[in-house]
Amino acid sequence: MMGEIKQRWVVIFLLVAACKLQWAHGEPQVPCFFIFGDSLADPGNNNMLPTGAKTNYPPYGVDYPQGATGRFSNGKYAVDVLAEKLSFDHHIPPYATASGPILLQGVNYASGSAGIRDETGSHLGENIPMNKQLQHHQLTISRMAGIIGDNKTTQTRLNQCLYYVGMGSNDYLNNYFLPERYPTSKSFTPQAYAQALVAQYSEQIMTLYKNGARKFILPGLGNIGCVPQAIRLYSTNATVCVVDMNKAINFFNNELVALVDRFNKNLTDGKFVYVNSTGMIIQDPIAAGFRYFYQGCCEVTENGQCVPQSKPCATRSEYIFWDNFHPTESMNVITATRTYIAEARSDCYPIDVRSLALLDLATAKAI
Known part of the structure; x- marks a missing residue:
């Protein structure tokens, strides 16, 4: 009797161990994850560019395993956490250094200070705007086809990948609200500017669609009027945040939601999610x-970035912002967690990212 019980426990132990091993080495939920964006996602693409918008120095990366990689945070980005939740065993590498078979699992093209418009952020130096990120993706597709061996199989793979496209914040912070450097605020009302931006953004997203992308994550813009740098530079008129900046962002987000609706209605072999x-x-x-x-959390320079080699605050998990623009890892974890599995129905529209990753596109029209 004791021998049978012992044998059963051995079987249970082996089953549990096998499940843990399968989880640890499980396949990602999608074959690849491509990221387009700005300093909320740049993993080091700006490191070698002549620009003030780069952060490959301490105290950036103080809580990231590889240190100061060029991430504009103390630790992980929201897209890093999403990659983990999607069961990738690595964070998606920057285009600047990615090569070989790892390309098959995705590339991060994001660039600090970049925008939907080519001129955005140029006063800080060189960056990689969305149009150029699309060119880089085209080169990646060619390299993937070379590794896989044929274009049809490559396209089938791309159809199943996730595409995170997060642009627009700099088109306001480093363009529209810098009238001394850019003419856009003189040429457009806030509502007209949002319409023009989203119209251009629509064409850029369609370029990805034509190149095989079918599963899109399109985050809206956060309230840029509440970032510490905006509060420091602009009048809040006795309110906590800069109201005019947040109103402008609302115009953009409303246009983006409408775009997501149009895409989901007209491009029924794909799925578009608004965050x-x-x-x-x-x-x-x-x-x-x-x-x-x-x-x-850190002492900042005039441009709102951490002073090089400065000592950051000790209780980083208690801060929403790391420098004067970018969230801490703690805030990024919350954002990514609610993006992956929506905590409230309003977090993601029409479905959350976990549902998008697991979605059979043949049934997408019904959702």
């Missing part, structure tokens, strides 16, 4: 562990 960045406001930040809401 409600402004709606993911923590109702009780103190309960979430945050103590500092509108100030960064």
